[in-house]
Amino acid sequence: MIRAKLFPYSFASNWEDLQKMLDSARYTNEEFRGIKINDYSKKKIKATYYEKIIYTEKIDDPVNGIIELDRYTFFSTSFIIYSNHIILIINPSRRASTIITYLLSKTKLQFTVSDCKLNIISTTNMLNTLFEKFMTVKISYNQFNISDSLKCTMSLASSKDVQEAIKCININLPQIPSKLCFTALFLGMPIRGEIHENGTVAISHPSYEVILDKIASRREDIFKE
Template structure:
């Protein structure tokens, strides 16, 4: 599975200058971090951020005694930037360091915020624009059943789960916390999960058409 995290994004710098500064911020051994830009155009920038971490370890050897060894580890993060949103591919906990590095190298103010992903809007678009679109599982976080009773719920079935939920006598929220879906977009089969936090898991390695779909419909799908 490939994981994506989508964020609203703002730079107070012209797009063409942003691209050039990311090109200039290529990886070098002196800083032990930097970008390799793989694609740049008027609408998107694709790049991989590399960061080298050096660990010093003490090894306790029964004959040679204690000695130090050096271990180098590379962390990499793939990013896809559009003018208003960005996608982090397989995000790691070192994501904050990436943002600081971008801000320092571009000399720009970088604003990135958590978002809510509008799952009902995605489903509506999916049924209209995907082929063979189906939602097989939906999860709701804690909600009120009565004034004093709360519950969380997950519903799943082989067909469109929303058709079956209508028969459930619960005050189910309008916004699910997560869905499992499948469909075909641009002749590419897509299966995966989407959460309201903007975390997306996809079974297909070809994520370009899905990313482009989210970008084109961001005004409907991203709630800031």
């Protein structure tokens, strides 16, 4: 399952200048990090962020005994910058903040990024128009009050549509959940996915990039105001 985190951004200059900035931020051995542009169009820039990690490895040499050797490896993370002011970092793990920090360091404060939350209900409604046989199978809520003295953290799952099932529950649930899991069909193939309030979308489908492009194209529908 592929995971991607979405961030809204703003840039004081134009799209062409942003492309030039990214191109000038290419990897160098002096910085041990940098960006490689993989594809560029008027709508999006696909790139990879590289970071060189140097470490020491101990080896039991049969002649010299225990010796230490300097090794290195590269961490690489793919990301997409869309012209409608969305950054999408694929499989972000711990690299998301590193990429954002590096981008900010290269743009002389012209580039700003917000860690906005997704509007899960609005995003779900949008996905329902993109997929066939869309069905919510699980909904989770952050801690909320059931009464003045009772708080609850709740997840609801069903083999049928959860959003229909919870209409019969006599509990005042929050209007917007913190996580939603769904199943659907896309291009004739089954798809599983998750939408997280923290901006992460997870998708299990061979054409995940097409789906992510469609989600990112609807900026006005996915972020909370």
